[in-house]
Amino acid sequence: MALIIRNGLVLTFEPDTLGGEIIDNGAVVIDGNTIVRVGPSGQLESEYPNAEVLDAGGKIIMPGFVIAHTHMPYVLGHNQPVDFSQLRSFWDMLQKMGWEWLEDITTGEGIYASTRYAAMKMLKSGTTTVCDLVEAPNALPGPLEYSVRAIDEIGIRAQLGYEVSERVPGVSILEKLDPEMAQRGFEENLRLFKQLSSLNHGRITPRLGVHTAYTNSFETLKQARTYADTHGCGIQIHIAEIPRAFLVEKYGKSAPEVLEENGLLGSDVVAAHCIDLTDGDLEILERNKVNIAHTPMTNSLGGNGVARVTEMLEKGMNVALGHDCFFTLDTAEYMRYCYLVHKAHHANPMVIPPFQLMDMVLSHGAKALGMEHQIGTLKPGKKADIILLEPDSPTPVTPATVMSYFTMTFTGRDVHTVFVDGRKVVEDRRLTTGDEEEIKADCIAEGRALWKRNGISV
Template sequence: MVEKVDLLIKNGYVVTMDKEGRLFKNGAVAVSGNRIVAVDKTSSIEQKYSAERVIDATGKIVMPGIVVSHCHTHGQASMGMPAEVEMENFYDELAKWWWPFLEDQLKKEDVYALAKYAITEIAKNGVTTVDDVMEAPKDLPGVLDAEGKAFLEVGMRGILAFEATERISKENGKLGIQENVNFIKKWNDKPDALLRGVMCVHTVFSCSPEMLKEVKELADKYNAWINLHVEESMYEVEYSKKHFGKLPFEHLRDIGFLGPNVLAAQCVNTSDKEIKILKEYDVKVSHNIQTNMVIGVGLAPVPKMIDEGITVSLGNDGFYLDMFETIRTVYITHKGVLKDQSVLPPKKVLEMATIDGARAVGLENDIGSLEVGKKADIIVVDLNEPVPLNNSNIYGNIVSFGMGKNVKYTIIDGKIVVENQKVLTVDEEKVRKEAYDATVRIWTRNGFL
């Protein structure tokens, strides 16, 4: 007897990204509600399932949606910002530009508009999950609720974090912590919700050891993940050595902060002995290669981390909205720097963007691969190449030639959010206009307009 399902994607090259690395050259995926119920050859699936909505993926790739493990959606308002400041180091970039001209200017209406624009664009580019780190310290509380509203309207899966910091005051740091606790209480007990909260702090140079310990205790209490930045620049390394007599990850280890629920973004200047610490405590890493290079802080030792068995995922820092571009940059850059083309094989880089991304945000049992029982976060990609695809070249071609504009369908939680590069859930022109207006407001507050 044929079982009725909600969605059937057939005749595609199914790249599952599961443990076995299964590939189905003429494959299909059946979806019921928000879950995958079957992954197999099209001929087998059609014997068992039928659906009112059928996507014919002939000549296209069917794969898990991309996971962005570190993002700042509000960063879109900083693009081309005409702030003329002299910056000698990374701390100057934060203290003289990023904090005063962007994050300290954000209001909830800006957070909503900028987040909605960023996730609308990346949904078109094949992203189905975003771990977003927001800081709008002068408009607390309720910032994450405003951002969450944008995620729900678009239909994007979101792990939302408020970047708590004591850079303004200890009292403001407390407000940031409470913002995360409130969001965790609101969403984390709802297993099928699109949203999830995490605890989040900025860095060891903007958060006291006492604050970090408090955040760790709360994360353990609420069984929540922790996000933070570590060693994006040498400034943090030198600060930690000066104030604590040890390297940042040594400091975090010694105050009891590290664990398998910690996602550390950047890790550009992480030493070999600290990589051993990451492995020992099963700390996850988010690699944000493009911004790291743009601001000249270096290149994270990702191949060493992966060789050590550390989970490394991919982020975009909120700036580069085509994650296929990020995937390709990671794939080629480390090869060039190390002068070794065997570094980071294409399958591994694609894992970083999918199943390892899911593992980095604690959702590997729900997303990141196409498997029965997992949530239906699926993309259909048309590489549109004059090259026959096979099991030996499929990963390399996706990594080398994939582009956001190649994404034909983005399916999140079983719902079609993007079809033929059109977002079905929102008015794209209105979203873009609201984001533009938010940027104008921010620039006006700074006296740039």
């Protein structure tokens, strides 16, 4: 039976349209997992007199957010007591915080618990699709089985992959890379393919993970392209999150140059970070139609500078928002930081206007994941990934003010109801697909266990 979500402020968010169509007192009709109509409430109510009704009076009805780069198991590292005297550079952060103290000691059970928690928190704050990248070399083979089980259970939409990397746990990447490690990564991605084919609902899809240009040989990078072409799954990778000089010293070339020469780049690539780029590097990413997953908060944490996002957008490149799951899981915080940091960086209040920010976290995210015909806007024929917001605003939220609301007062706590694939996964701010307290307790227990492996007892 059809469901009509009525009497809301409907925001359709077609790309590059200053927010798309805005329908005051509007409605959306869904049937199964598909949006079938969007329009004025009165009209759609008379067209669908027998539909089930959900009243959205006082609420915004809009598409769910799409986050193009996450590492959900990173949740286990949240608030971990850190000896900052050991972290003098981004290198140290990567080696210690990222690998030694986190990824290298992550277990399958830890991945399951943290992914369930992260998916729950993201759904509750309006994110309906994520692109997740897992690295847990000491949990091979099989860590993605735990990711799939958690994602499937909680009900978020996801693309998923394991990071192909020649890095050897416990050994500096400056000393040694081992192609055999990369093969184990490919095998894990292949296992995921088989596992997903038995799920049958299509809400979780594979996307090959590749760590970086500097942790893989040219042969492995070429193999990644062949793999992605063979399976039609696209690639997710980190590009230029470390200073350009590192790769230039190693290869005499930058990361975009190395990746282009080895055939890895293309319109099916989602590249996180992309910070330290020359004009030539930027042109390479542009001409290869690479999708950018901008992660402003982690870039700032690492002292890595501000990515050239305003120039990318001016060039018409597809820039989406990612967040690494390193801080909060509330997309509103990353949106606001993105909205502000470029204004500060360029000393120009005109850059990243609100509608452009919304494009990044909606239609650009969908396009980055190759899902622009399925998600990212409210349009008949698209998947019913819909969120209802109840603005907690000191002033009226109207068609004229709603774009300002997203940049000024919106937080994830305003998210009231969430549908993914037509299924109501959050209702009245509570997860419907699991026991929130149990999910949180399980995550805390796994966090405690992981910290203990670092010699931290709490």
